[in-house]
Amino acid sequence: xxxxxxTPKFQVLKTGQSMTxxxxxxxxxxxxSWYRQDPGMGLRLIHYSVGAxxxxxxxxxxxxxxxRSTTEDFPLRLLSAAPSQTSVYFCASSYWSGEPPHxxxxxxxxxxxxx
Amino acid sequence: KNQVEQSPQSLIILEGKNCTLQCNYTVxxxxxxxxxKQDTGRGPVSLTIMTFSENTKSNGRYTAxxxxxxxxxxxxxxxxxxxxxxSYICVVSASxxxxxxxxxxxxxxxxxxxx
Numbered sequence: 001x002x003x004x005x006x007t008p009k010f011q012v013l014k015t016g017q018s019m020t021x022x023x024x025x026x027x028x029x030x031x032x033s034w035y036r037q038d039p040g041m042g043l044r045l046i047h048y049s050v051g052a053x054x055x056x057x058x059x060x061x062x063x064x065x066x067x068r069s070t071t072e073d074f075p076l077r078l079l080s081a082a083p084s085q086t087s088v089y090f091c092a093s094s095y096w097s098g099e100p101p102h103x104x105x106x107x108x109x110x111x112x113x114x115x
Numbered sequence: 116k117n118q119v120e121q122s123p124q125s126l127i128i129l130e131g132k133n134c135t136l137q138c139n140y141t142v143x144x145x146x147x148x149x150x151x152k153q154d155t156g157r158g159p160v161s162l163t164i165m166t167f168s169e170n171t172k173s174n175g176r177y178t179a180x181x182x183x184x185x186x187x188x189x190x191x192x193x194x195x196x197x198x199x200x201x202s203y204i205c206v207v208s209a210s211x212x213x214x215x216x217x218x219x220x221x222x223x224x225x226x227x228x229x230x
Contacts, residue, residue: 040222042119042222043159090158104218
């Protein structure tokens with residue numbers, strides 16, 4: 001199993017550009033989520049999904065879009081990049097149904113810089 | 116407001132020594148508490164998950180304790196190794212919003228193990 005994979009590993013964008021961060025998992029997990037990690041702060045939830053076709057907002061959703069067309073993939077779209085979106089982005093997945101708590105598996109992260 | 120506070124912010128110890136990291140939380144209602152290890156440049160990896168009824172849980176040289184009455188947890192690392200150098204993140208789950216609940220992340224303790 002590859003676990004949770006993310007691409008790209010690094011990305012530099014200019015203000016106003018758009019891009020998609022890719023996330024995929026091969027563990028048949030229903031739950032997938034996106035976090036951002038900034039220096040001196042804990043991970044913050046951007047968006048999450050409990051299954052194909054179902055998404056919802058987390059703590060810091062502004063400026064980001066998501067969709068979930070398959071169980072495996074959960075891309076994160078930056079609509080118009082801003083310097084405040086410079087961060088490290090982590091995708092995570094876990095089981096959703098059944099008796100919790102379920103261990104959450106994180107991807108290796110995407111380091112994004114917006115100039 | 117739900118919060119997770121970790122101490123110390125950073126810690127330097129010599130290889131072979133033991134250390135204890137602290138986590139205090141004000142999360143209600145409480146579902147479970149997790150400890151993650153995050154190596155530099157990588158995603159967090161789960162060490163332990165404890166529910167309300169569990170006081171102690173071990174994973175190799177890592178032992179986590181939970182006192183749900185005082186809302187405190189600790190992570191004890193025995194006979195530290197150079198590979199233990201990482202950030203250790205305490206995460207508390209509130210028992211609403213599905214099996215993943217609402218995960219509140221601490222800012223982490225950065226541990227450096229020196230030879």
